[in-house]
Amino acid sequence: MIFSSSLLENAVNEFAKLPGIGKKTALRLVLHLLKQQETEVDHFSATVSKMRNEIKFCLRCHNISDKEMCNICSNTLRNQQTICVVENIRDVIAIESTQQFNGLYHVLGGIISPLDGIGPEQLTIDDLVFRIKNEGIAEVIFALNPNIQGDTTIYYIGRKLKEVPVKITTIARGIAFGGEL
């Protein structure tokens, strides 16, 4: 694509760095922003920068948060004895959106995957074990992807909890509609 303005070109290139956004989509977004008021565009950039610079991670569950402790952990109406272990923040948002789970979360920050060079020490597994041992947790629900990496992670954490009197469960698994055995 040939641009007559380097300002436009730079903005398009920045948008095209985002996942799933190609040059054409980036151009559409940039031309849309060009039509908006300057204040609105400034508000857009300020919000994005502020988000990146000011966001914190909950010290307890490693979920994304505005404060040291996230809304979920600090909500005393929730069941403080159940922890749902998830891979990332997106999983928390997905499960919260169902409004079916009333316990706490623990965000691992990934799953054990030796091929990608991710070992247990890069995840928040030690924090999880510490929480289970010290916070009077009665049940740990693993909500990880049903693949080898997910199973390995569950097995690894399960072994660390062998001596701990806690109930370990996983979310239900099924066969995808149209799937074959």
Added chain:
Amino acid sequence: MIFSSSLLENAVNEFAKLPGIGKKTALRLVLHLLKQQETEVDHFSATVSKMRNEIKFCLRCHNISDKEMCNICSNTLRNQQTICVVENIRDVIAIESTQQFNGLYHVLGGIISPLDGIGPEQLTIDDLVFRIKNEGIAEVIFALNPNIQGDTTIYYIGRKLKEVPVKITTIARGIAFGGEL
């Protein structure tokens, strides 16, 4: 969607305002930005703001530009006697990308569309007529959409140029593959 952080929520809402981007895609983009370095995200926002605040429109052809006169208008190697009339900046980028046109452009900023409340006075038609009369233009090529609005615009400008010795042409039109008469 339920977010545990208002910073995250605000950023997602800002992205979801962009055309063709829903809440889910916005969340994906925001989580991607969260994983980047702070400096990179600041660079992203700064580029976008800078683009909106500093961009100019070429005084001659109304194309987007960093300076008072765009690269195309100020390029003396281009054919200064041919003007291609287009609706918006995106058309300039599309035609420039073909590298088949060596003349100048004129961006109307829209097309005459009474139903949308767009009349000739909101477009840069007077500038175009002035250019044709005073810059020794030999040919005007209309590259507008082949619909009623486009034809109306061509007819309107054509009437304004009745007394002017200039050749008026339009780009070729065809029937789309698979189309019917």
